[in-house]
Structures are given as C-alpha cells and as structure tokens.
Amino acid sequence: MASERDVFEISGPLHLTAVDWTDVDHRRAVAACMVQGVYIMQRDRQENRQGADALAPPWWQFFSFGIQSLLIDDADSSIFGAIFRFNPKPDPSCSTLSTPSTPSHIIAFRGTVTKGDAFSRDLQLDLHFVKNVLHQSSRSETAIQAVRSVVASGSQNVWLTGHSLGAAIALLTGKTMAKNGVYVESHLFNPPYVSPPIENIKNKKVKHGIRIASSFVTAGLAVAVKAKKAHQQRSIALENSFSKLASWVPCLYVNPRDHICSEYIGYFQHRRKMEGIGAGGVERLAAQHSVVGLFMDAIGKESHEPLHLLPSANVTVNLSPASDLKEAHGVHQWWRCDQQLESRTYRS
Template sequence: MASEREIFSLTGPSYLTTIDWNNSHHRKSIAASLVQGVYILERDRQQNRLGPQALAPSWWEFFNFVLNQVLVDEDDHSFFGAIYEFKFHHPYPNHPGGQNPPKYVIAFRGTINKPGNRSQDFKLDLHCFMNNLHKSSRFRVGMEATQNIVYKAGLGNVWLAGHSLGSSIALLIGRNMVKNCIHIETYLFNPPFMSPPIERIKNEKLKLGVRFANSVLTAGLAIAVNGASKPKASQDNPFIVLSSWIPYLFLNPSDPVCSEYVGYFEHRANMEKIGAGKIGTLATQHSIGSIVSAARGKDSKPLHLIPSAYLTTNLSPSKNFKEAHGIHQWWKPDLQFKYELHQFKHDH
C-alpha cells in the first residue's frame, strides 16, 4: 500500500502550474521534487509497481522532465540516483527571460529505512561519518554520470541535487568538478555535517565559548600537524580554489543532521568580528578527525567542509525529527525562510 507522501497529487507542489525559473522558491521546489522522484523510483522497484501503478513519474513529468537514466548501486542494485532531461529546447516556452531551466538534473536520494535498503544505506551513512564516502560505488557511478552529462550538455546546463546522504554524494561530485574548473549549480537538502551538534546548545554564551575553544584547538592542531602556519598560495590551496563555487544549502535548525552548517558559517563571521579571523579561517578548513588521520599518515580531507554557500534556513517549527529532516518541507509554500550568502574571504 502506497503512502500518501509518495503520491504527487496529494503531497507534491502541484500548485506550481506556472514555473518562473527566476524564482528561487520555484527552483528549490523543483529540485526537491526531482530528488523525491528518486526515492519513489526505488520504492516502485521494491514494490514492483510498474506501468500505470508506478508513482515516481509524476514527480518529474509535472515539471516537463523525462527520465533519462537511473543510477544503480553496484552492491545492492538499488536505485540511488536519476538523470532527468528537460523536454523543451531553450528558450523555455513563454519564459519571460532570465534564468533558463537546466537541460539535465542529476539527483540523489538519501537513506531509506526499509527492508531491502536499510543495510546498504546505513553502511554508506557510516562511510559518510568516517569521511570515506568518496570510496563508495555510489560516488564513483554518480561522478562518471555527471562527467558524461556535463561533457554532453555543456557548462551551465546541468544541476546537481541531493537530500541527506544524497546531498553528501552531490557535494563530493560538485567539489571534484571544481578541480576541473567546472562549477555546477547544486542544491543540497539537509546535508550531513559530521560534528557534534553544537548548534543545539540553547545558551548563546556557552555555545559561542564552545565554538571559540573548538576553533582554537582545531587551528592549533592543524599548525602542529600540517605546518598550516605557512599558508599556501591561493592557487595551491584547494579550499581557496573551491571558494568560487557557491552551492545552495537548505537547512533546518531542528535537524541535528544538518543544523551544524548554520553555526559553521555564522561562527566564521563572528570570529572576524572579534578580531580572530585568522584562527577562524584556519579552523574552518579542518576538522579534528581529519587532522588526526593526517597525523597517522592517512589522507582524510574533511569533505563536508565548504568555503562558500547560499544558505536557506527553514525557520518554521517542526513537529519531530522526521519532519525537520524530510525532503517534503522544501516545497511547502507557507514556510518562513532566512536567506544568507556566505562567501569565503582570504588574503591574496
């Protein structure tokens, strides 16, 4: 029996009958719906829903996309990603000008806590926590697919999108494409931040103190282990090179999986205000876990840390963790949001 949350006509953004591609809420809602389409693709596969019984197609056909390719996990053969192709050639019919729709969207689902998915998905969650998701088959398959689509469609015609674990995969792919000077418009919903949830501390002074102490400790360890007191030239520092890529992050402060991104960016700005910008800049590029790994001779860059981002924070109250972490919140029309651009600044 299908859940209401799987049926587009009941829970999807069916109110978007006219799309304005210049509207950030429209773009966000479409990206989130396409990610939801991947979830439902896998549920259709699990429950053998074929043809007219399949529920997934409505999640992309409503927005004039077709399914170009399904991305399959090599280990459990589940559907973890999809490549969607926009049906119309540019310019978009009746489009008033400005931003065009993407020719392709590559979307990745997150963890499904159901029999048949739980084992592999939880294993990948652990890989994410251990900072070695880049060694997984999902990342490799997704990376190859992205490279092929970008080569086919050209720059500026491709989006990446993901939710939760899928956000981590999309983030890794986006970071790797930047190494080749390719910047992909990227939508990351509830991306995991591998850190204790300091943002959940209610006492603001205590929270600030914990963050400051953590920054000093992280910066000090980075200098001791990596010799980071001698900064690399801009072109040799991968964090600085990455700073020109600005993905869209969609966060809920009630979701402990992603809420730490809010504090991560705000704390960096606060360190500048109190004259500790150099400590903040150094700390923001490292995690204690990656420093310890480096000291043991292992290459373990903190892949969840990014220098720049557009943050959209959902300020509406959430009933529980499932709602705070869920993909459905991101297309609701009546939510309160906070928008912020965080651009990494560095000395030349």
C-alpha cells in the same frame, strides 16, 4: 498501500502551475521534487509498481522533465539516482518553456530508505559518511562519473541535487568537479554534518565560547602539523584545494531542529562572528581542517578532506515549527509554500 506523500496529486507542489526559473523558491521546489522522484522510483521498484501503477513519473513530468538514465548501485541493484533531462513542451503557452535559467539536466540522488532491500546498503553508506570514507564507495564513483559525462557532452546549466545521504553524495560530487574548475549548481537538502550537537545548546554565550575554543585549537593543531616538513606539501595542496572551492557556492537547505544537518548553521555563522572579533585569520585556517584529519596527519596516516569543509555556500534555514525529527529532516518541507525560510550567502 502507498503513502499519500508518494502521490504527487496529493502532496506535490500543485501551486507551481507556472514555473519561474529565476525564482529561488521555484528552483528549490523543483530540485526537491526531483529527489522525491528518485525516492519513489526505488519504492516503485521494491513494491513492483509498473506502468500505470508507478507513482514516480508525475514528480518530474509535471515540470517537463524526462529520465535520461537511472543510476544503479552495483552492490544491491537499487535505484539511488537519476539523470533528468528537460523536455520543453511545444505549446507556447506552457509554463515550462526553456529559458536561459532553465536547467538542461538535473542529476538527483535520494537518501536512506528505511524499508525494503536497499536499507542495509544505505546504512552501510551512512557509516561510510560518518567514517569519512564515502568517496571510496562505488555509488560515489558512479555519481561522479555520471556528472562528468553530462558536463563533457556539452550540456549547459546542469544541476546537482540530493537529500540526506544523497546530499552528501551530491556534495562530494560537486566538490570534486569544483576542484577541477567546473562549478555545478547544487541544491543540497538536509546534508549530514558529523559533529557534536553544539547548535542545540540554548545558551548563546556558551555555544559561541565552545566554537571560539574549537577554532583556536584546530588552527593551533594545523600550524603544528604544517611545521612538520613531511606534511608541508600536503598542507599546501589542501590550501590550494580549499581556495579553488571558494568560487563554488552550493545551496544548503537545513532545519535547526534536524540534528543531522543543523551544525551547518553554526559552521557558517561562527565564521562571520570570528571575523567580527578580529580573528578571521584563525577561523580561515581552522575552516580548512578537521581535528580528526590533523590528528591522522600528525601520526603519519593519510586522511581525506571532510565533506563539511566549505569556503562558500548559500544557506537557507527553515524556521517553521517541526513536530519531530522526521518532519524536520524530510525532503517534503522544501517544496511547500507555507514555510518560514531565511537565506544568507557566505563567501570566503
């Protein structure tokens, strides 16, 4: 039996009878619903729900989108993403008429499914993320190629969105495009961040002290590694790459009770605090590196840039109470209209 959360008429944002594409809450809700649509397409596939029995279509049709193409993982044939195309209705009184703020395409990626034949592949990719080798997966390559194809077709106002593992894939794709001068609007829900759970420390002084120490250690290691002539060229390339990303401002949606993504809160808040105590230069250097990456450089092994290294972002924090991790990590919270949200934009 299908979960009520899969049924749009029960759990969807039915309050959005008139979508205002300039409203940040509406934009967030639509992006989250597209991700939910991908999740349910995979569940429809697993449970062989077809035609009138399929539960996924209302999640995008309600907003006048149609499927342009599905993104299929070649390892297990699961649906991990979709390219949605806006198809405005001819009725001039319709709430979803195209405006300059309306996305022409939304490319959405689901996260890990815990049931069915896709779980083992999703878990493998979760481990790829932890080991910082997600960029080597065929799923990431397919995602990047899909976005490049849509952008190359001349489509304007393309959005990227994803949840959890899907947010990591969207983040990797967005960073790849930004480094080539193409800035795609991105809505990333509960993006994973591999780090000790510093954000969960209740004592603010202890938490801030740990972050300051970490910044000075990371910056010191960066200076030491850059001093080695063999790594100077790579260090310069990394700095240039980081500066290119500064103009790209993805929207990150995080919950402080979700340890999978909560460290993004401290990552950006700490940068502002370091500038406040006159250590902005140290933090800017530390923000471009990870300790693991610097260690790999020091021993002569190439490392890939960690996904969480971002110079700029708009961070929205859900301050509403969550009963457990499942609720705090769920994508459903991001289309509800009864949440207490706080947003702040950080720019490098």
